[in-house]
Amino acid sequence: MQQQPDTSGYHGDREALASALQSVLPKDAVLSQAETLKAYECDGLSAYRSTPYVVVLPETIEQVQQVLQICKRLKTPVVARGAGTGLSGGALPHKRGVLLSLAKFTRIIDVDKANRCASVEPGVRNLAISEAAKPYGLYYAPDPSSQIACSIGGNVAENSGGVHCLKYGLTVHNIQQIKMLTFDGELHTIGGSGLDAAGYDLLALMTGSEGLLGIIVEVTVKLLPRPDTVQVLLASFDDIADAGNSVANVIAEGIIPAGLELMDNAAIRAAEDFIHAGYPIDAAAVLICEIDGPYDDVNEQVKRVSKVLKSSGAKEIRVASDDAERQKMWAGRKAAFPAVGRISPDYYCMDGTIPRHQLAAVLTRITELSNEYGLRVVNVFHAGDGNLHPLILYDANIENELARTEELGEKILKACVDAGGTITGEHGVGVEKLNAMCLQFNSAELQQLHAVKYAFDPDGLLNPGKAVPSLHRCAEFGAMHVHHGEIAFPEIERF
Amino acid sequence: MSSDLSTQFIEQLEHCFDNKKAVKICGHGSKKFYGRQVDSSLETLDTKNHQGIISYQPTELVITAKSGTSISDIKTALDEKNQMLAFEPPQFNNQGSIGGMVACGLSGPSRPFAGSVRDAVLGVTCINGKAEKLVYGGQVMKNVAGYDISRLMTGSMGTLGLLLDVSIKVMPKPEHEITIVLEQNTEQALKTWHKLGNQALAISASCQLNEKLYIRLSGNNAAVKHAQSIIGGTEHEKGTQFWQQLRDHELAFFNDSRPLWRLSLAPATMILNLAGDTLTDWAGAQRWIKTDEPADIIRQLSESHGGHATLFNPIDNSIEPFHPLASGVASIHKQLKQAFDPVGILNPLRMTSNY
Numbered sequence: 001m002q003q004q005p006d007t008s009g010y011h012g013d014r015e016a017l018a019s020a021l022q023s024v025l026p027k028d029a030v031l032s033q034a035e036t037l038k039a040y041e042c043d044g045l046s047a048y049r050s051t052p053y054v055v056v057l058p059e060t061i062e063q064v065q066q067v068l069q070i071c072k073r074l075k076t077p078v079v080a081r082g083a084g085t086g087l088s089g090g091a092l093p094h095k096r097g098v099l100l101s102l103a104k105f106t107r108i109i110d111v112d113k114a115n116r117c118a119s120v121e122p123g124v125r126n127l128a129i130s131e132a133a134k135p136y137g138l139y140y141a142p143d144p145s146s147q148i149a150c151s152i153g154g155n156v157a158e159n160s161g162g163v164h165c166l167k168y169g170l171t172v173h174n175i176q177q178i179k180m181l182t183f184d185g186e187l188h189t190i191g192g193s194g195l196d197a198a199g200y201d202l203l204a205l206m207t208g209s210e211g212l213l214g215i216i217v218e219v220t221v222k223l224l225p226r227p228d229t230v231q232v233l234l235a236s237f238d239d240i241a242d243a244g245n246s247v248a249n250v251i252a253e254g255i256i257p258a259g260l261e262l263m264d265n266a267a268i269r270a271a272e273d274f275i276h277a278g279y280p281i282d283a284a285a286v287l288i289c290e291i292d293g294p295y296d297d298v299n300e301q302v303k304r305v306s307k308v309l310k311s312s313g314a315k316e317i318r319v320a321s322d323d324a325e326r327q328k329m330w331a332g333r334k335a336a337f338p339a340v341g342r343i344s345p346d347y348y349c350m351d352g353t354i355p356r357h358q359l360a361a362v363l364t365r366i367t368e369l370s371n372e373y374g375l376r377v378v379n380v381f382h383a384g385d386g387n388l389h390p391l392i393l394y395d396a397n398i399e400n401e402l403a404r405t406e407e408l409g410e411k412i413l414k415a416c417v418d419a420g421g422t423i424t425g426e427h428g429v430g431v432e433k434l435n436a437m438c439l440q441f442n443s444a445e446l447q448q449l450h451a452v453k454y455a456f457d458p459d460g461l462l463n464p465g466k467a468v469p470s471l472h473r474c475a476e477f478g479a480m481h482v483h484h485g486e487i488a489f490p491e492i493e494r495f
Numbered sequence: 496m497s498s499d500l501s502t503q504f505i506e507q508l509e510h511c512f513d514n515k516k517a518v519k520i521c522g523h524g525s526k527k528f529y530g531r532q533v534d535s536s537l538e539t540l541d542t543k544n545h546q547g548i549i550s551y552q553p554t555e556l557v558i559t560a561k562s563g564t565s566i567s568d569i570k571t572a573l574d575e576k577n578q579m580l581a582f583e584p585p586q587f588n589n590q591g592s593i594g595g596m597v598a599c600g601l602s603g604p605s606r607p608f609a610g611s612v613r614d615a616v617l618g619v620t621c622i623n624g625k626a627e628k629l630v631y632g633g634q635v636m637k638n639v640a641g642y643d644i645s646r647l648m649t650g651s652m653g654t655l656g657l658l659l660d661v662s663i664k665v666m667p668k669p670e671h672e673i674t675i676v677l678e679q680n681t682e683q684a685l686k687t688w689h690k691l692g693n694q695a696l697a698i699s700a701s702c703q704l705n706e707k708l709y710i711r712l713s714g715n716n717a718a719v720k721h722a723q724s725i726i727g728g729t730e731h732e733k734g735t736q737f738w739q740q741l742r743d744h745e746l747a748f749f750n751d752s753r754p755l756w757r758l759s760l761a762p763a764t765m766i767l768n769l770a771g772d773t774l775t776d777w778a779g780a781q782r783w784i785k786t787d788e789p790a791d792i793i794r795q796l797s798e799s800h801g802g803h804a805t806l807f808n809p810i811d812n813s814i815e816p817f818h819p820l821a822s823g824v825a826s827i828h829k830q831l832k833q834a835f836d837p838v839g840i841l842n843p844l845r846m847t848s849n850y
């Protein structure tokens with residue numbers, strides 16, 4: 001049943017494709033000049049670049065439908081792009097395809113106070129939703145660190161998380177309806193205004209589908225009332241393993257903080273240099289713990305968490321005395337990525353997620369690997385969820401260093417899978433983790449994923465080649481990575 | 496006592512696939528009534544003896560168990576560690592397997608506040624209609640490797656795969672819990688929900704029935720006190736029992752021979768113009784209605800409020816129990832069924848007359 005899609009792209013010349021698209025789009029909505037295309041070469045993972053054949057910037061659903069119909073007729077791949085902040089190359093253009101930017105879909109269609117939800121176009125920035133909901137005392141909970149820039153369409157496509165996911169869940173837990181177009185241009189409403197919908201859970205399936213199943217053209221998100229009181233604790237540790245273990249200890253106490261983030265010494269120093277948040281620069285690690293709720297409740301929980309952290313080996317615990325100090329404690333964490341950007345020409349962010357009780361062990365393994373490769377690794381991550389973000393520091397101008405970085409990255413992901421975890425918690429597979437997918441899934445599982453794609457996109461032209469590796473790719477990769485004496489994908493012929 | 500029948504199931508389904516012979520999947524049979532009634536002559540694939548907890552680490556907030564494990568066994572294990580299934584799955588007739596719980600996707604009174612079964616599903620091992628054993632998701636809270644097949648399986652009524660084991664997120668039990676009652680009719684309750692919904696309070700369930708509004712408060716002492724001081728009302732002495740009876744449809748309301756409809760709607764939807772009796776749960780988002788009104792009317796009305804209607808106690812297939820899908824979405828469903836179960840051996844016609 002599975003046909004091999006022709007993903008080689010549009011065969012004609014660039015101008016022919018541009019003019020076909022121009023016939024259905026406003027004047028400035030088709031880009032085909034080299035200098036204008038350049039801005040779309042990569043997403044947040046700048047190590048991967050490719051120039052799109054043509055970029056389109058439609059403004060209405062009808063225009064997107066027409067673009068898709070043209071691309072279907074011309075057998076041309078389409079890659080959706082939100083804000084381009086993705087960290088796995090999901091929006092990497094196809095060099096013989098159309099890059100479909102949703103940047104002009106920035107309308108907040110409706111904030112429904114009575115039902116506590118908001119309907120927005122896919123290009124709306126994550127933070128803009130909470131800003132629009134603010135007058136009603138409501139907000140949208142998932143808050144990726146990129147929230148000032150990333151789009152809600154991209155958030156749905158990646159099932160993005162944020163520092164408050166531990167308590168409030170991921171994108172999939174906080175949306176109730178989307179409108180999306182399949183590649184044939186048909187508009188579908190998935191989900192509804194209630195808490196569930198009839199039929200299969202297509203809303204969950206679409207969430208995290210990385211633009212391979214459909215183009216999201218509208219999202220209805222759930223809004224939550226703002227908590228009365230928010231408090232932040234900053235605990236410092238002499239030993240990163242203690243910090244790691246204290247995360248499980250907090251949970252064991254029956255407390256689910258709103259956020260629980262860990263930074264290692266390198267991250268603390270980089271952030272402190274950049275933001276002057278007042279972090280203890282000699283600490284091996286700090287944990288930032290946020291508690292929210294009614295005033296008395298928060299006070300009670302702060303006491304309990306402090307006790308647990310103390311008994312887990314925290315040498316100092318600071319509780320923010322006012323809102324300004326709280327903001328400051330967060331500022332260092334939120335600026336950690338750019339801060340690391342200042343200490344290294346390039347960095348590569350991994351996203352493996354592991355069971356909490358494995359934190360200490362896997363962090364130790366990462367240090368070993370870092371030493372082995374002679375590449376520095378900085379850790380700043382969503383500890384409460386076990387979602388690691390090791391940042392491997394490298395210099396792309398040094399020959400071979402990117403390749404070694406990627407190899408180290410793959411080993412880190414393997415350590416995560418071996419610890420009972422996964423290769424990606426929130427950044428997605430994109431093009432970057434295709435090989436790592438072969439570590440996590442066998443061929444029947446991958447084939448089933450391809451069959452799901454086929455159910456939505458039989459032409460195989462929506463974001464082709466991303467998210468799910470071909471079996472051949474895994475066979476080739478497997479040939480290089482024989483573990484436990486077993487060849488991966490033995491049924492596939494080698495070449 | 497635990498036992499593993501995976502190998503036997505794979506063999507059985509291989510045989511079915513080769514011979515294009517369908518099976519009906521059965522756990523504890525507690526939700527047999529739910530959904531379309533299938534051909535009783537079909538061979539049964541029984542998961543009852545495929546049971547046992549595979550792993551449970553309280554600090555990971557996750558439990559993994561074989562599909563035939565009873566919900567009560569799971570709860571017993573969680574009780575010991577002071578944890579719970581936050582979505583309160585119904586246990587009709589005090590029965591139910593964890594596989595059936597996921598396959599039917601039904602959540603109890605806490606759903607609007609603590610999330611649904613689907614929200615809590617972290618991973619599954621299943622066998623598809625080609626008799627292939629597949630593992631998706633896992634035991635960690637966040638996982639975006641591959642499409643979210645685990646959640647797709649949730650509520651798919653066994654039509655996409657036979658669940659072998661499932662990993663479910665669990666939560667710490669609240670320290671303190673009380674139920675308060677206010678004398679309010681549905682209209683007043685809808686106003687109250689609107690008002691309370693805009694504040695972050697420790698509410699964990701709320702329904703309206705027979706001129707009374709019931710609100711359950713859960714959390715630490717301070718949080719419960721805080722909410723109680725805002726809401727008022729009188730304390731219900733048998734609160735725990737009330738919510739259990741609501742969850743398992745044991746309240747007198749459910750003892751009725753009329754068709755029972757479950758409407759899932761935008762929570763602020765005003766009182767519906769339908770004859771019959773209503774129990775309004777989920778702070779307005781789920782309405783149980785006993786009515787003889789025609790299905791078409793009920794369904795149109797539900798759609799006009801962004802929702803859908805399920806006939807919860809179908810007697811035969813003269814009325815489709817599940818809300819019909821829009822044609823485009825229905826065709827995606829058909830393709831998905833094809834993708835997982837190309838020859839149609841898994842629970843045929845249980846969900847729709849199309850496959």
Ligand SMILES: Cc1cc2nc3c(=O)[nH]c(=O)nc-3n(C[C@H](O)[C@H](O)[C@H](O)COP(=O)(O)OP(=O)(O)OC[C@H]3O[C@@H](n4cnc5c(N)ncnc54)[C@H](O)[C@@H]3O)c2cc1C
Nearest residue numbers: 082083084085086090144145151153154157160161211216
């Ligand atoms: C500094 C920094 C910090 C970050 N922090 C976090 C974090 O804390 N948590 C987190 O989860 N992520 C984080 N990210 C990653 C990134 O911001 C998220 O993945 C985000 O959701 C991407 O949104 P975007 O609009 O930029 O999408 P893009 O990068 O444009 O696209 C991402 C993917 O979604 C697809 N897509 C985009 N829009 C649509 C649409 N309308 N329909 C269908 N498919 C679509 C694309 O094809 C692509 O596959 C961070 C990134 C940066 C640079």
